[in-house]
Amino acid sequence: MGNVWDAEVVVTPLLAKQLIEAQFPQLSPARVAELGKGFDNTVYAVNDQYVFRFPRRSIAVPLLKTENALLPLLAEVLPIPIATPCFFGCREPGRFPWLYHGYHLLPGHPPGNLSYEQRVKSAAHLATFLGVLHSYPVEKALKTGVPFDELDRLDVHKRKPRLLEFLEKIRSLGLYSEVDELLRIVLHITPHDISGKTLLVHGDLHIRNMIVNNEGLIAGIIDWGDVHVGHPAVDLSIVYSFLPPEGRDRFYQIYGEVTPGTKELARFKALYTTAVLLLYAHDMKDLHLQKAAAQSFDLLRS
Known part of the structure; x- marks a missing residue:
């Protein structure tokens, strides 16, 4: 396969x-x-x-x-x-x-090895950005051809077994040392009803699709190929794979609070995406991305 x-x-x-x-x-x-x-x-x-x-x-x-x-x-x-x-x-x-x-060309570079302090400084900017995006009129977006979520990105029942396979492969390849802790997190995540909220979302918001400036602040968002009308947890995954806990608190103060279920789904999506990125980086021999994905796993454990 x-x-x-x-x-x-x-x-x-x-x-x-x-x-x-x-x-x-x-x-x-x-x-x-x-x-x-x-x-x-x-x-x-x-x-x-x-x-x-x-x-x-x-x-x-x-x-x-x-x-x-x-x-x-x-x-x-x-x-x-x-x-x-x-x-x-x-x-x-x-x-x-x-x-x-x-x-x-958007000036800047992928996030890479940022300090906690640099990441926290981007929290407000990221919250404002997602607040505006998620408020964009859905009907207006649909008229441009934006689809609904056709990939069931937040289907825990379907995707959890695949994520567990990814993590075991990451362990076998020696790509991350704290796989057991990630497995414990994944095993405790349960499915949630996502039928009640549909917004315009980027759909694939992760470290490869962000640009930061020389100070480490977010300066651009790229690769909108997965844009769709779906649940905000798909985009809120970046809160857990990019921001430390202090940054998450600041993010939600501006973006607005969401339900515990939405936060759990966002963390699940972040784990899934990061696992795929780490395996992709290994396959492509991209050591820079491999290190950045490992850093995202560190943040996801906090």
């Missing part, structure tokens, strides 16, 4: 350059440098000013279409910069089968 991040099509730097120069001659000669490979997209920096995302799997194509329609609207209201498409690439038969897009 393959990994969920295995690619169907990979755009090489040369092909990316050729596609961009053919469809966007104003960017010629295009200087292309790989920024990374996500589950769904291969990402390149272009001319040190733009970022282009090329789908790696067919499942990512409708997600990009939704981003193209929604993100320009969200950019007008959100208090943190987001990756707003401004170049809309088309398929080229024989070379690349799908659409792709580009946006202005």
